[in-house]
Amino acid sequence: FSGASMDELNTAIWTYVFLPCFAFVGALLTLRCRALQFRRFGLALRSTVGSAARSRGGKGGVSPFEAASTALAATVGTGNIVGTAQAIAMGGRGAVFWLWAAAFVGMAIKYTEIYLGILFRVKSGGEYTGGPMQYIERGLGARLAPLAGAYALLAALSALCMGNMSQINGSVSSVLCALREFMPVSAGEEQALRFALGGVLAAAVFAIMAGGAARAGRLAARLVPFMGLLFILLTSAVAVCHAARLPETLCGIVREALSAKAALGGAGGFAL
Numbered sequence: 001f002s003g004a005s006m007d008e009l010n011t012a013i014w015t016y017v018f019l020p021c022f023a024f025v026g027a028l029l030t031l032r033c034r035a036l037q038f039r040r041f042g043l044a045l046r047s048t049v050g051s052a053a054r055s056r057g058g059k060g061g062v063s064p065f066e067a068a069s070t071a072l073a074a075t076v077g078t079g080n081i082v083g084t085a086q087a088i089a090m091g092g093r094g095a096v097f098w099l100w101a102a103a104f105v106g107m108a109i110k111y112t113e114i115y116l117g118i119l120f121r122v123k124s125g126g127e128y129t130g131g132p133m134q135y136i137e138r139g140l141g142a143r144l145a146p147l148a149g150a151y152a153l154l155a156a157l158s159a160l161c162m163g164n165m166s167q168i169n170g171s172v173s174s175v176l177c178a179l180r181e182f183m184p185v186s187a188g189e190e191q192a193l194r195f196a197l198g199g200v201l202a203a204a205v206f207a208i209m210a211g212g213a214a215r216a217g218r219l220a221a222r223l224v225p226f227m228g229l230l231f232i233l234l235t236s237a238v239a240v241c242h243a244a245r246l247p248e249t250l251c252g253i254v255r256e257a258l259s260a261k262a263a264l265g266g267a268g269g270f271a272l
Contacts, residue, residue, distance in 0.1 A: 026105025029112050037107035066217030069224040076227055093249070094256030127213060164205070172197045 030037070047064050087095040113132070120138045121130030132155070137148035172194050179185060185193070208216055239246065 022102075022109075023105065026102070026109050029108040030105050033108055033111065035108075036111060037104070063217070063221075066221045069220035070213075070217050072224050072228065073220045076224070076231055080231075092256050093252045094254075094258070096253045097257035168198055168201050171201065 084096070084099065087099055091098070116135040116139065117130035117132075120135035121128045122134060122138075123129075133148045133152045136151060137145045140147070175197060176185065176190060176193060179193075208219055
């Protein structure tokens with residue numbers, strides 16, 4: 001396959017397979033769970049940032065707040081910054097409306113995924129392990145059990161290529177962009193800095209992951225609230241500085257939402 005053919009295949013699968021399945025499954029689970037993501041939203045907040053935030057997990061475990069912080073650590077930035085920018089690039093301002101809509105049904109998918117992960121989790125080495133690999137193997141029967149191994153392999157490859165690589169590349173590129181504002185950087189120096197910064201981040205990630213889920217949860221619980229607060233303050237500052245354009249922007253989001261291009265861009269950006 002040539003690069004153009006791979007792009008066409010990727011676009012076709014994304015547009016005509018993934019996005020319809022995502023919308024259908026999200027809507028179906030919302031109905032089956034009786035809109036649980038709305039009915040129990042207060043309980044979800046109380047169980048994470050409320051009284052449970054002061055509790056600790058058991059030995060080798062994490063508290064609900066630490067678990068929520070770990071999940072948000074991989075979302076803030078890649079999801080709500082890169083994903084939103086990608087959605088607008090793909091579908092224009094109207095894509096933002098479909099980002100909101102996709103978030104509503106996406107919460108039902110995420111809830112179901114976590115529920116099944118807990119239901120079929122197993123204890124190994126003093127820690128619980130769960131996820132799609134476990135509930136595919138233990139919940140779908142022996143005939144479909146090989147799909148668990150296939151999922152685990154593809155998830156590992158995806159984590160390397162779509163998760164760590166894109167996040168580290170984004171972080172390093174941001175540092176280099178800021179550095180260029182103060183001093184010229186040659187191509188050779190930029191390449192060396194990329195390797196150096198990438199190595200430092202890789203070593204930091206290894207040091208955290210070597211401590212297991214408990215260490216990752218504790219670190220996320222300390223960093224994510226600060227990161228989230230900083231994000232809210234900065235975005236609020238941008239909104240205040242451009243307050244005169246907010247009414248027209250909001251009207252444009254609704255007005256341009258009624259197009260297939262906006263819907264595909266919004267759903268695609270949410271999935272990122």
